[in-house]
Amino acid sequence: MKSSVITFPGSNCDRDMDVALKKFGFKNKMVWHADAELPKSDLVVLPGGFSYGDYLRCGSMASKSKIMQSVINFANSGGMVMGICNGFQILVETGLVPGVLLRNKYLEFICKNVFVKINDKKNKYFKNVNNEVLELHIAHNEGNYFCTNDQLKEIEDNNQIAINYCDENGKIEEKFNPNGSIKNIAGIFNKEKNVLGMMPHPERMIDTSLSGEDGSLFFKNLINNLK
Amino acid sequence: MIVNEQVAVDHGLKKDEYAKICELLKRTPNITELGIFSAMWNEHCSYKSSRLHLKKLPTKGKKVIQGPGENAGVIDIEDNDAIVFKIESHNHPSFIEPYQGAATGVGGIMRDVFTMGARPIANLNSIHFGSPQHKKTKNLLRGVVHGIGGYGNCMGVPTIAGQTCFDSSYNGNILVNAMTLGLVKKDKIFYSKAAGLNKPVIYVGSKTGRDGIHGASMASASFDEKIEEKKPTVQVGDPFTEKLLLEACLELMAGESIIAIQDMGAAGLTSSSIEMASKGNLGIEINLNKVPCREAKMTPYEIMLSESQERMLIVLENGKEEEAKKIFDKWNLDFAVIGKTTKSKKIELYFDEEKVADIPVNTLVENSPMYDRKWKKAKLPKKNKIKKEDIKHLKIIDVLNKILANPNVCSKEWIWQQYDHTVMGDTIQKPGGDAGVVRVHGTDKAIAASVDSSAVYCWSHPLTGGKQVVCESFRNLISVGAKPIAITNCLNFGSPENEENMGEFVECVQGIGEASDYLKFPVVSGNVSFYNQTKDEGIKPTPAIGGVGLIKDYKNMITMDFKEVDNLVLVIGKTEGHIDQSLFARTILDQKNGPPPEVNLFNEKNNGETLLKLIDNNLIKSAHDVSLGGIITAVAKMCIKGKKGININKPKYLINEIEYLFAEDQGRYILEINKKDFKKVADILNKNAVHFDELGTIIENELYINDKTKVTIDELSTYNKSWLTNYMSK
Numbered sequence: 001m002k003s004s005v006i007t008f009p010g011s012n013c014d015r016d017m018d019v020a021l022k023k024f025g026f027k028n029k030m031v032w033h034a035d036a037e038l039p040k041s042d043l044v045v046l047p048g049g050f051s052y053g054d055y056l057r058c059g060s061m062a063s064k065s066k067i068m069q070s071v072i073n074f075a076n077s078g079g080m081v082m083g084i085c086n087g088f089q090i091l092v093e094t095g096l097v098p099g100v101l102l103r104n105k106y107l108e109f110i111c112k113n114v115f116v117k118i119n120d121k122k123n124k125y126f127k128n129v130n131n132e133v134l135e136l137h138i139a140h141n142e143g144n145y146f147c148t149n150d151q152l153k154e155i156e157d158n159n160q161i162a163i164n165y166c167d168e169n170g171k172i173e174e175k176f177n178p179n180g181s182i183k184n185i186a187g188i189f190n191k192e193k194n195v196l197g198m199m200p201h202p203e204r205m206i207d208t209s210l211s212g213e214d215g216s217l218f219f220k221n222l223i224n225n226l227k
Numbered sequence: 228m229i230v231n232e233q234v235a236v237d238h239g240l241k242k243d244e245y246a247k248i249c250e251l252l253k254r255t256p257n258i259t260e261l262g263i264f265s266a267m268w269n270e271h272c273s274y275k276s277s278r279l280h281l282k283k284l285p286t287k288g289k290k291v292i293q294g295p296g297e298n299a300g301v302i303d304i305e306d307n308d309a310i311v312f313k314i315e316s317h318n319h320p321s322f323i324e325p326y327q328g329a330a331t332g333v334g335g336i337m338r339d340v341f342t343m344g345a346r347p348i349a350n351l352n353s354i355h356f357g358s359p360q361h362k363k364t365k366n367l368l369r370g371v372v373h374g375i376g377g378y379g380n381c382m383g384v385p386t387i388a389g390q391t392c393f394d395s396s397y398n399g400n401i402l403v404n405a406m407t408l409g410l411v412k413k414d415k416i417f418y419s420k421a422a423g424l425n426k427p428v429i430y431v432g433s434k435t436g437r438d439g440i441h442g443a444s445m446a447s448a449s450f451d452e453k454i455e456e457k458k459p460t461v462q463v464g465d466p467f468t469e470k471l472l473l474e475a476c477l478e479l480m481a482g483e484s485i486i487a488i489q490d491m492g493a494a495g496l497t498s499s500s501i502e503m504a505s506k507g508n509l510g511i512e513i514n515l516n517k518v519p520c521r522e523a524k525m526t527p528y529e530i531m532l533s534e535s536q537e538r539m540l541i542v543l544e545n546g547k548e549e550e551a552k553k554i555f556d557k558w559n560l561d562f563a564v565i566g567k568t569t570k571s572k573k574i575e576l577y578f579d580e581e582k583v584a585d586i587p588v589n590t591l592v593e594n595s596p597m598y599d600r601k602w603k604k605a606k607l608p609k610k611n612k613i614k615k616e617d618i619k620h621l622k623i624i625d626v627l628n629k630i631l632a633n634p635n636v637c638s639k640e641w642i643w644q645q646y647d648h649t650v651m652g653d654t655i656q657k658p659g660g661d662a663g664v665v666r667v668h669g670t671d672k673a674i675a676a677s678v679d680s681s682a683v684y685c686w687s688h689p690l691t692g693g694k695q696v697v698c699e700s701f702r703n704l705i706s707v708g709a710k711p712i713a714i715t716n717c718l719n720f721g722s723p724e725n726e727e728n729m730g731e732f733v734e735c736v737q738g739i740g741e742a743s744d745y746l747k748f749p750v751v752s753g754n755v756s757f758y759n760q761t762k763d764e765g766i767k768p769t770p771a772i773g774g775v776g777l778i779k780d781y782k783n784m785i786t787m788d789f790k791e792v793d794n795l796v797l798v799i800g801k802t803e804g805h806i807d808q809s810l811f812a813r814t815i816l817d818q819k820n821g822p823p824p825e826v827n828l829f830n831e832k833n834n835g836e837t838l839l840k841l842i843d844n845n846l847i848k849s850a851h852d853v854s855l856g857g858i859i860t861a862v863a864k865m866c867i868k869g870k871k872g873i874n875i876n877k878p879k880y881l882i883n884e885i886e887y888l889f890a891e892d893q894g895r896y897i898l899e900i901n902k903k904d905f906k907k908v909a910d911i912l913n914k915n916a917v918h919f920d921e922l923g924t925i926i927e928n929e930l931y932i933n934d935k936t937k938v939t940i941d942e943l944s945t946y947n948k949s950w951l952t953n954y955m956s957k
Contacts, residue, residue: 012383
């Protein structure tokens with residue numbers, strides 16, 4: 001399986017993603033934002049970080065990078081595109097997934113482990129994951145997902161919510177919502193479910209010595225689903 | 228502008244210093260030259276009051292590759308790997324503008340580390356604020372935390388440990404000390420020593436603006452009521468540009484084109500160019516019209532004294548300019564050839580085809596003033612006798628709850644949750660433990676780091692306090708299973724012109740020196756921050772020690788959370804019942820005099836090394852050093868972290884129970900061991916003459932002393948975790 005991780009100016013989880021993808025068997029290539037063409041890929045990842053310093057709206061400058069036209073074409077032709085954290089912010093800026101990411105409700109950066117409930121398994125990202133709940137890690141300042149009521153209805157009708165913040169038993173309540181996201185949304189798909197944007201970092205949960213191993217589960221499953 | 232004595236005094240120079248400048252130059256300096264002298268000769272850059280004493284610190288050791296004098300210290304961690312690290316203060320700017328002050332402090336120290344070719348792998352910080360009741364404290368704390376996070380998070384470097392203290396002596400002068408560790412291959416370390424003639428001098432990074440002009444001079448003066456007017460001297464940070472600068476520099480460093488490199492920190496282009504020339508025993512010629520400027524019509528004076536951030540000066544090999552420029556173009560950074568090295572041994576500056584400065588380098592560096600300031604030796608205060616009637620009404624659990632909720636003991640999760648502590652995927656011990664630990668990427672090795680200060684002890688008796696901080700750093704590293712290698716120090720003091728403050732400095736440094744020499748824990752880098760005072764009121768002497776140690780196999784790392792019910796809990800090191808200057812004495816008895824606990828370096832070394840032996844033999848399940856709040860506070864924290872309880876044995880000790888539980892005697896650790904290993908552990912401890920007490924046994928969720936003295940771990944946890952969150956949300 002071939003993957004590509006895009007490096008934007010200010011990306012800082014690109015190496016971590018490269019390490020994680022390789023650990024679980026992907027042949028990964030790092031792709032520079034100013035390149036025009038994507039290498040042949042089964043999966044494209046927009047990594048976390050602070051592209052362009054987040055000085056304008058998070059992700060907005062990066063969404064206009066040269067490489068992004070190829071990424072958008074790739075996604076529109078059914079290619080698997082995953083945006084993590086800042087990558088999720090870039091995805092909403094391209095319009096590949098609906099909604100926006102606002103500043104966290106308590107106006108503070110949050111770095112901690114969270115539990116998320118998998119809402120939909122009829123997709124290549126979560127198909128065959130045995131767990132209902134994953135323990136993942138977040139580290140962001142703008143992860144407060146928001147969309148209009150009409151958009152929300154459409155998202156729900158199409159089952160586009162990928163994961164919701166919850167407790168360890170999968171209970172979805174406001175008190176387990178770290179950032180004020182509407183409906184505790186931690187990640188969403190496009191309509192076709194080949195594009196996934198999410199705030200949690202699975203690449204930081206691939207080792208028992210680190211925060212935990214549920215990220216390993218996610219990647220192992222992902223590569224099997226793509227085979 | 229005509230330069231005279233008054234103009235020099237306005238620049239922070241003393242009258243005799245100005246006379247010396249005229250004498251060295253054999254003429255009156257022009258305004259640009261005066262600015263350069265004032266920047267180089269201020270306390271912050273010249274160490275004129277501290278140099279004499281810093282020389283006495285032990286700086287050498289088998290593992291030391293580079294001691295003080297470079298951008299940062301470097302230590303050997305084997306297999307051609309080395310760790311570059313340093314701590315630095317950004318106190319004055321952070322008080323004036325907490326967000327930018329703290330942010331640029333973090334940015335500056337990271338630059339010091341990657342200037343040497345190392346990729347930063349961990350950040351730490353030590354921050355001190357005034358009393359929580361003081362009207363400025365909350366906003367300063369919030370601003371500083373946001374600033375540290377804002378910069379470090381954007382850079383993608385994990386903030387893995389730190390300390391936060393509150394004391395009214397910081398009401399008018401907060402402390403913000405930032406530390407960075409970087410990883411480098413031993414044969415790819417870069418230095419700031421220029422070499423060779425007619426080599427191009429390159430400017431890279433951000434453009435030069437008018438921010439931070441005279442920042443270093445501001446950091447060398449006391450505060451008064453007009454301090455708010457100094458806001459324009461605080462630099463503005465741009466972590467995004469620094470991230471690009473980091474990547475671009477490391478890319479250039481992978482090749483062979485750099486002769487010397489130096490970041491532009493305090494006193495910007497002035498100190499960086501002079502430093503490189505001085506170390507290389509060369510001259511440097513700069514055409515200031517070539518310096519990329521953010522604003523139009525900047526004068527030579529402003530260009531030389533700007534402290535705009537995210538800039539570097541590089542001396543390149545001839546003919547490598549194009550290759551280097553390509554890299555900086557790729558990262559969208561300015562790149563300009565602004566001058567060359569010369570044999571003149573002078574700094575020669577040109578602007579609009581006119582020579583605007585012509586100063587022999589040695590007048591700025593070797594001939595800079597050095598003072599043997601007057602200082603007063605501190606007396607060891609008399610010990611207090613605790614009166615029975617003062618303590619007999621105290622309930623242990625009430626006292627424990629109070630101490631766990633004390634601002635200096637309580638959980639700092641509200642702070643470190645705002646720092647990305649997991650980016651780079653190698654953080655194996657997060658903030659909140661004895662030390663932060665990161666793996667050396669792709670290897671079995673891990674690096675532990677901690678930062679400590681004990682201002683109360685240093686204030687009460689500077690010599691003992693200085694020793695104690697080094698020992699505490701030593702213990703924190705050992706508690707996570709790391710072998711301590713070296714330290715960096717950030718020496719925060721009041722005015723060196725005040726005999727008491729100067730005495731505190733001299734004796735703290737002496738204490739640090741004695742302990743680091745005895746423990747083979749040399750000082751490889753550091754920084755001095757004087758004039759932490761407003762009007763006549765100075766801070767408590769606050770040397771902060773950043774310690775670094777190595778864990779050969781990260782799987783053997785130790786954490787402090789209690790692991791398993793039925794395991795035994797021991798205290799190693801002797802408890803004599805020293806209450807003076809303890810948190811108990813200060814907050815419960817409201818007694819603020821008396822000496823700090825005595826430091827016995829033999830015991831520190833022996834107890835620490837013996838614990839490392841136990842860890843090497845796989846006999847330790849958890850460990851934690853005993854510090855503020857004594858044995859019971861240490862044990863309570865281990866309970867809270869591990870969500871387990873402890874049944875504390877019926878006391879066999881000779882001293883009063885309260886003294887036993889709350890005393891702050893040094894050289895002690897709490898250990899958790901498996902029952903079946905008791906004999907082995909006891910043998911090793913006895914063989915090494917390490918005193919130990921059997922403290923108790925781990926049980927489910929209760930701290931139990933007797934039927935009247937018990938408390939659930941949930942309750943302890945609530946006391947410990949809620950103070951800071953409540954304080955900040957009010």
